[in-house]
Every structure is written in C-alpha cells, then in structure tokens.
Amino acid sequence: MTSVTVPTRPSLRERKKIRTRRAIRRAAYRLFEAQGYDGTTVEQIADAAEVSASTVFRYFPTKEDIVLSDEYDPVMVAELRARPAQEPIVASLRHALLGPLREMLADEGEFEEMRQRLRLVRSVPAVRARMGENIQESSRLLASVTAERLGRPEDDFEIRVVVGALIGAWSEAIFHWLDADGGADLAAVLDRSLELLAANLCRPPA
Template sequence: MREVTTPVARPGLRERKKLLTRQAILDSAERLFEERGFDGVTVAQIADAANVSVKTLFTYFDTKEDLVFADEHLLSDAIIDAVRSREPGQSALAAVRDFLQQLARRDGGSGLEGYHQAVGQVASLHSRLLLLFERYENALAPVLAEETGAAPGDPRAYLAATQLIGLLRLITSPEMLERVQASPEAERTDTLVHWIGEIADHLGQGLAEYAVRPASADH
C-alpha cells in the first residue's frame, strides 16, 4: 500500500514577511557588531540599517543582548546532531572535534576574530554567554546518557557534556584568538584547526597523568 504523506504547510505571506524582517534585523546587527563592537552600536542604528523602526525591532527582540543570542540553539542543535549521526565506532569526542574543525575550516580565523570583535570581550554579555554554555551542556548531557545507556541525570554524562562544550568555550577564548592571530593570515584557519585537534587529543587522554607533582628531591 502506498504511504500517505501529509504535505508540509507553507508559511503564509504575513508569516514570511515577519521571518524576513526578523532576519534582516539579525543580519544588520551582526554586521554592525562585527564592524564596531557590541557597545559601539545603538539599537536605533541597527533598526535604521534594517529599514525598520525601533518600535518594530522591539516587537521581535526584547533587548539588545537578544540580538546576539537570538539563534543560540542552532549551534547546540548542530553539536547534538553531530553526536547522534556519528559513524559506528566513533566517540562523541571525535564527533564534536570533527564538527568544530569543519566549522573552523568554513569560518577560519576571520570567524573567530569577528566573534571577538562583536561580543568576545563585552562585559555586559559575559553572564549571558556563561548561561549559553550551561544550556548547551544541559542539552547535550541527556543525549550522552541515552547514547551510553545510562539513567537520565547520570553525573558522568553531565561531566562529559561539560568537557565537550569546554572545547567550544576554549576555542572561542581570548587565549585561542591570540594564538591564531600570531600566525600569518593565510595560515590562521590551519592554526585553529590544529589547536582544536590538540585540545581534543589532550581531553581524550584524561587528567590521570596531567599535572602530576614530581617527587621531592629530598626523598
């Protein structure tokens, strides 16, 4: 018997216009933040660049900070998808490493620099950024518990999720930016990809042999 499928309803004209307006606001905000930094741009300037009024902008976003984190779930969803769709025999760590390296190859050093120019050092966004990473960890942990057959809320799954999202936190850190910028511009993508691999390898080795205090010379 032929399978009956339900057609997916296409958004109406009104809804499509709303989506286009929202995206125009986000695109303008991203461009201006990268050009001038978060604190160097006003909501009025973003609205003007998107050809909307400030009142219209605030019907889509409650705060200026929301413009930075409006689609924060997309990266979390992509990381989770990378873990769920990994090849047999591949670890979750390898899946996240590969995903981040692919992201680095696509955006390269310019993507990392753009991130820091826009929001990386903005004090007013720091607490929101920490909340974002916590949400990523909380989203990934149940997936890892399910993948390993552990009970929901298993502490090991949350520890692993914290470490895996820690890879993302580290490659967006000022220290990583400094290392990438120390390379010639043409080599910055390769430098970022290399460091993602180095960090993942270190994480894979665990902490059992890390920072072991040497025996005292007196003994």
C-alpha cells in the same frame, strides 16, 4: 550493522527563520564594527536589517543574544544523534563539536563573524556574562542528548562531568587561539584540545 540516523534537512519555514536571524546578526556586526557595541541600539539594527524591532526581539531576547546566538547547537545535536550508538562518548562528542565547526569556518563570512563575536566577548562584560549562560545551556543540551543515546537518566552525573570537561576544553582552546591573534588553524587547535582531553579523561563505564 550499526544503525545511523541521517540528520533531516530543515523545513522551508525554518530556513526562512535562519535567513532572518543571519540578516539581523550581520547587520548588527556591521554596526558594532562602525560605531561600537554600546553605541548601537536594537532599533538601528532593525533598520539596517530591514525588519521591525519587535522582530529582532522575537529572534533575540537581548542585544547580547544577537552576538552569541547562531545555528551551531541544532546542527551539533543532529551530528551527535547521527553517531554510531556504540561509539565512545568522547569520540561522539568530538565529532559532533568539530564537524559543524569545520563547515562554519569554511565560510569566510561565518569565520569573520566568529572573530567579531569573540572580540566582543573579550571587551563587553554583558556579552561575556551572557556567554557563560549560553555555555551552560549548550552543556545541558549535549548531556541530555548523550544520555538519551545511551539510555541513561537525563541528569546522569558522569555524562554531565564528561560533557562539561569537553566544553571547558573547547572554550579554553578558543580563547587561546584568540589571544594568539587567530593566526593558527582554529579547527586544528580545537581538535588538539579535545585530543589532549580524550587521552587523559577516563570514559564513564558502559
């Protein structure tokens, strides 16, 4: 029987941190919507979230990070670690990417934040540049966890290529959805992009 690791629930301290991060992000999005990204200062965001500016910077090193940071990566990693050890890489990554996203999209507030985030990525060069850095960080994280599960070196070239291809397909699908005015089911669009890639991607040898 295949052993499956059950993701642990975040500690009370971590849950409090998550609530603070969310409060800061939601205050920021309200201000961005009302007065624009460039017209909003970190001090204004702090006031709206009822925290200090130093607290904002403790959670988000830059204003761009307020837009782009979320709780998705840790949940995605937990999902990936919980997949069966013998499952093909692409299938494991597909589950890890889509599972947390479906939960996020089920929350109307989270879904609207995602739409706002993507609009800012499209319209603000600094946010777009920072997103590129974040995508690289997420790719490295997923590749490292995948290599760990398979008992391979952390910098395994084949795994990095597969993960990079999946993340690239994911990004293209998201912006395709946004360019089409977000009318389609985003999770279905993303699932289709990974399905297409999986059908044409040669899996690294075991």
